[in-house]
Amino acid sequence: MNKLNSILAVTLLAITFTSCKKDDEPVLVIPPSDGSILTLNAEAAIGTGAANSVFVDLSADEQTKVLRTSWTLGFYSGSDFKVILNNTAGATAKRIEKTDLNAVTAADFVQSEVALDLMNPNVNEFVKIDDPRESSILNKTAIAAVSAIESENKVYLVSPSGGTHTSVITAETVYKVRILRKGDGYALQYAKLNETTFKTIDIRKDVTYNFGFVSLDEGKAVTVEPQKHQWDLVWSWSIYFGGGGAYPYGFSDVVFINSLGGTQAGEVLSSTISYDDFAAANIASVTFSGARNAIGDKWRSTQPATGITARFYVIKDASGNVYKLKFVSMGVGGDGGERGKPVIEYKLIKKG
Structure with a gap:
């Protein structure tokens, strides 16, 4: 290395070190998403079982797909x-x-x-x-x-x-x-x-x-799940239960919330109030649950194959952000969707 290159290298190194954040500088805080419409890349496998589990972070508008057979x-x-x-x-x-x-x-x-x-x-x-x-x-x-x-x-x-x-x-x-x-x-x-x-x-x-x-x-x-504060719900095929809990059953399109990470969810029937009309003032009427299966399979019907049921969900994440979320399509009941690529819509109604 010649003398000029040595001087440049030292200068760049000095710039790198002096550009580090000082203790008294504010930390960059990314505001939560106002909401979005996401098509989840679950991908259809044999029959109706999705090939992937799809983890969703509402506040970041991010989904993470993981081959559901990739871990034991x-x-x-x-x-x-x-x-x-x-x-x-x-x-x-x-x-x-x-x-x-x-x-x-x-x-x-x-x-x-x-x-x-x-x-x-x-x-x-x-x-x-x-x-x-x-x-x-x-x-x-x-x-x-x-x-x-x-x-x-x-x-x-x-x-x-x-x-x-x-x-x-x-x-x-x-x-x-x-x-x-x-x-x-x-x-x-x-x-x-x-x-x-x-x-x-x-x-x-x-x-x-x-x-x-x-x-x-x-x-x-x-690696399977994202970090515990970077996802709110997961969509997947899974062993669940049928007959009111009488036997194990293989369920397509089941949704679990990140209960261990602090996510909670409440169900709202559309006959009570519509998704469009639901606002921050209505949150107090919702009963939140930290149960992993707070959403589960209740949002859809495949036997009979009528598709998405008349309800939506209110999701509170670990940071206190509250979203309303509805399922738009799943490829059942003439909803215009594609099996293995479900669509969800959500909107921020209260910032944490």
Whole structure:
């Protein structure tokens, strides 16, 4: 480098450092969106099940699509040590009363104990999945809370797709897993059922996210949800429930709110007040819920296939912004939409 270039490099370096924000300078605050119309890129897969889960951040007008089969286990980043299964891929689990992963073999596998029978459903099937009837995804998980006492943490057989209509569950498709605490995080031991050695993945807790995620098929940690304060709701296919909670059921177009991130939602019937007329003065009449399934499947009807029902929702995000939100089309009931590309409309009615 010649002398002139050296002088220029030093000058540019000095400019870079002196342009850093000072402590007394104001932080740039981006105002929340006034609202928008979004076409969600859920993408139709086989039949009516969307290929993607789509996370929506109303205040940023952003959507994040994630292949819903891209992960198997989610590790909670909060104070509890809990692990969730991927209901959006139909993942299932069966506890084995052993603590040695290598001692678990194909002899421990019973197909009916791992596969979720969606053709002949009954209430006893809920033990194989994270119970979708609960207000929180953490309330009743198929995998028990991870104990600080290592000997209490048993081995589980996990099928990444045990609860789908198209999956074929055999010993070759099932994993054996054992989860331990490691510091303030987790250690995941896993192997295919017939393997005699196992691998370990360490998962640290990152409090900016609700969960850390792992794909057993990929054998690594993967990114799924946006940061916990950067999404409000997610649209997906998922194992949900039918018959008023009598049995697990594979639902297309189900919507969950970010309850762990502080989102709340309330339902308003259009017969009471129209979406267009609803304003900030009407917020007090809304009963907000922090339940994950505050929206769920109530917004639409596919059996009978009449499509979008006569209601809309009021969403309060973690920053206190309040939006009214309606579903515009979904490709059912002659609404002019496309299955797998639902359209939502929302408007800010109160800034947080």
